[in-house]
Amino acid sequence: MTQTKPHIPIALVGGGLTTQVMALTLMHSGFEFIWFSGPPSRQPAAADTRTTTIHHAGRVMLETLALWSALPEPAYPITEIAVAGQQAQTRYRKKYISWPLRWQHGHSPMAYVVSNQALKTACDELITSNLSADRISAVKIEQLQAGQPNILQDSEQNLWSCDLVIGCDGANSQLRKQAGLRAFDQSRQETALVTTVTTEKPIGTTAYQRFLPSGPLALMPTAAKSASVVWSLPAAKASALNQLDNAAFSAAVTTAFGPDLGRLSQDTPCLSWPLKPTYCPKISTAGFVLAGDAAHALHPLAGMGFNLALSDCAVLLDCLQAAAGAGLTAGHASVTTAYQARRKPEILALTSATQGLNRLLTRPQDPLYQLACVGMSVLGQLPARRLLSELAMGGQLSSAPLFDGHLRAPAG
Numbered sequence: 001m002t003q004t005k006p007h008i009p010i011a012l013v014g015g016g017l018t019t020q021v022m023a024l025t026l027m028h029s030g031f032e033f034i035w036f037s038g039p040p041s042r043q044p045a046a047a048d049t050r051t052t053t054i055h056h057a058g059r060v061m062l063e064t065l066a067l068w069s070a071l072p073e074p075a076y077p078i079t080e081i082a083v084a085g086q087q088a089q090t091r092y093r094k095k096y097i098s099w100p101l102r103w104q105h106g107h108s109p110m111a112y113v114v115s116n117q118a119l120k121t122a123c124d125e126l127i128t129s130n131l132s133a134d135r136i137s138a139v140k141i142e143q144l145q146a147g148q149p150n151i152l153q154d155s156e157q158n159l160w161s162c163d164l165v166i167g168c169d170g171a172n173s174q175l176r177k178q179a180g181l182r183a184f185d186q187s188r189q190e191t192a193l194v195t196t197v198t199t200e201k202p203i204g205t206t207a208y209q210r211f212l213p214s215g216p217l218a219l220m221p222t223a224a225k226s227a228s229v230v231w232s233l234p235a236a237k238a239s240a241l242n243q244l245d246n247a248a249f250s251a252a253v254t255t256a257f258g259p260d261l262g263r264l265s266q267d268t269p270c271l272s273w274p275l276k277p278t279y280c281p282k283i284s285t286a287g288f289v290l291a292g293d294a295a296h297a298l299h300p301l302a303g304m305g306f307n308l309a310l311s312d313c314a315v316l317l318d319c320l321q322a323a324a325g326a327g328l329t330a331g332h333a334s335v336t337t338a339y340q341a342r343r344k345p346e347i348l349a350l351t352s353a354t355q356g357l358n359r360l361l362t363r364p365q366d367p368l369y370q371l372a373c374v375g376m377s378v379l380g381q382l383p384a385r386r387l388l389s390e391l392a393m394g395g396q397l398s399s400a401p402l403f404d405g406h407l408r409a410p411a412g
């Protein structure tokens with residue numbers, strides 16, 4: 001039987017990393033909310049070998065939320081980024097092309113590699129020890145009737161009314177559809193294979209990205225001689241590579257990457273992620289906002305998807321605090337319109353950049369490809385490297401007090 005629950009100011013919906021960080025952000029700032037986390041994942045924690053690259057501004061934000069110091073294992077720094085196109089094929093053999101585009105930010109890390117599982121564990125511990133259990137509901141939201149107030153129906157037939165819904169329900173967001181917001185699917189039938197390798201020669205603290213004709217191959221350092229691999233490929237190729245045994249996969253990834261790090265030996269089985277980059281022109285409507293992959297699912301080539309989600313959390317908090325300071329509710333139009341306006345430039349810039357690079361640099365027969373390769377060498381020589389390093393550090397395309405380490409006193 002349907003049961004109507006008391007009105008709540010904010011409903012947070014989703015069970016991924018974005019929702020966890022959003023919950024921490026709201027919790028530290030004293031906003032009253034209920035988190036609808038969906039049923040717990042059935043995937044064993046050890047099976048998630050994914051890592052996330054968090055930029056410097058993201059690190060400052062996570063330190064401010066006390067999450068960085070709660071990580072069960074330390075994050076690994078990236079002090080240099082190296083990018084190259086495919087290896088050229090001469091008549092007799094592949095000719096190795098070095099890394100024409102490399103950049104650093106002095107000696108300080110631009111970003112950090114963190115295990116997804118470590119992030120989830122640290123978030124879980126902080127939230128469950130600080131948020132009362134009746135604020136977390138492990139049910140799915142089945143239906144949203146957006147408006148003022150919003151009406152939500154959960155999978156246990158409870159009806160909830162609230163001022164603001166924060167939808168963090170992932171790239172296939174149903175809440176987005178129910179709120180009437182459009183999403184443009186930009187997928188190219190690609191799959192990302194994720195695995196970890198031991199490198200024969202030290203990878204040190206350099207992150208590598210090689211644009212192959214079949215798709216980008218990224219190696220993120222996780223220790224002096226080990227790396228997390230994200231290899232994006234057409235779905236059929238990814239599936240064929242995924243069938244290979246350890247020795248054959250190691251040989252394939254070593255050939256694709258080139259000889260710089262010696263032999264790459266696969267350590268963990270490949271996980272495969274069908275890629276569904278999506279662009280949403282509008283990420284808010286009356287009383288409703290989207291955050292994380294529900295608002296912008298990026299191609300993983302730039303390792304920026306979660307970093308964008310961190311900006312969503314930081315900017316939304318700033319908008320909510322401005323409204324609370326003026327005595328307005330969380331669902332007030334000033335919150336949703338300011339959030340849309342402040343998030344749009346960064347989302348648009350990164351969606352265009354990742355989609356454009358993926359198309360351009362994985363089509364060697366395209367005349368623009370040669371131009372792009374020349375462009376990489378030129379960028380590698382110019383002060384533009386400084387700009388690239390600043391972009392990699394984060395906090396340039398969006399700003400909020402949390403990125404500078406400031407957390408205002410709790411609302412109310």
Ligand SMILES: Cc1cc2nc3c(=O)[nH]c(=O)nc-3n(C[C@H](O)[C@H](O)[C@H](O)COP(=O)(O)OP(=O)(O)OC[C@H]3O[C@@H](n4cnc5c(N)ncnc54)[C@H](O)[C@@H]3O)c2cc1C
Nearest residue numbers: 014015016017018038053141170292293303304305306307
């Ligand atoms: C291969 C790969 C590598 C990546 N590497 C990086 C990187 O290095 N750096 C980086 O910044 N980003 C990276 N990303 C992107 C990053 O992983 C994602 O942006 C991030 O995990 C998205 O989290 P999310 O919580 O928004 O979405 P999701 O993880 O998709 O979570 C959505 C959650 O909502 C729940 N849910 C759905 N519907 C409902 C409902 N109706 N009610 C309640 N709950 C619901 C789902 O069960 C799920 O738990 C990578 C992505 C991929 C695929």
